[in-house]
């Protein structure tokens with residue numbers, strides 16, 4: 666069993682580092698070609714926000730500060746500011762390289778530099794969906810918005826960049842990670858924003874709903890404003906990939922429209938790779954780089970405004 670997995674990983678550019686990809690058959694759920702592991706690299710189940718371990722206190726503290734500060738007014742201000750795209754000019758690949766210096770404090774499953782995660786996601790999708798090149802590129806770029814943490818992009822704090830996202834302007838759903846900390850959010854007691862619909866209406870479409878500010882909405886803005894030719898499903902995946910209360914728990918369906926329902930199917934496919942490809946297995950960057958450069962050229966201008 667282990668041998669087959671190592672061969673597959675190798676064929677697709679994964680460098681099977683010593684015994685790090687050595688997985689016990691009993692720990693595996695086989696799902697299509699992609700092997701969905703049951704445990705993260707810390708030996709815990711994925712997205713277990715209460716499991717005791719070295720990352721738990723930091724992650725919980727991250728969500729406390731995030732939930733207190735992500736208010737309707739804050740998000741409005743950030744969207745306006747970052748829609749200007751007046752900070753940096755660079756290519757998609759240059760941006761990928763910047764993620765070498767970024768570690769995500771909200772993530773209980775990963776403490777590697779983010780570039781590893783981008784390539785692991787993209788390559789895992791490529792193996793199972795060889796013909797959907799747009800989805801490979803979506804995997805590569807979905808977390809690029811994390812550059813907001815870097816000084817030239819405003820050096821935002823972690824709580825304004827990473828972590829799960831959720832709508833602001835209506836009641837915070839109970840399925841959101843560490844929901845209890847919303848009690849200190851200024852919108853929590855505001856009757857304009859604390860009901861089921863709040864500022865929105867039934868079936869108004871997610872495009873009309875403001876999401877907590879972070880790397881997802883920022884990268885969506887960057888891709889759209891720089892006139893990517895990626896399909897609308899790709900933009901949807903980028904924009905809502907951290908919206909776990911929707912794509913995992915099924916909350917907020919009442920504000921979705923028909924197009925959202927269609928696009929959600931691709932987001933659910935994508936999420937499997939985004940979440941479960943997180944591991945200590947390294948990708949050989951130089952080996953896969955020409956392929957991704959060709960996709961970038963197909964779907965993006967050479968330089969983008971950020």
Ligand SMILES: O[C@H]1[C@H](O)[C@@H](O)[C@H](O)[C@@H](O)[C@H]1O
Pocket residue numbers: 769771772773808827828829830906907908909
């Ligand atoms: O990239 C982020 C990050 O890894 C977070 O920990 C997770 O909560 C988000 O949903 C995800 O998009």
Ligand SMILES: [Fe+2]
Pocket residue numbers: 807808880906907
């Ligand atoms: Fe993300």
Ligand SMILES: [Fe+2]
Pocket residue numbers: 782786807808939
């Ligand atoms: Fe990701």
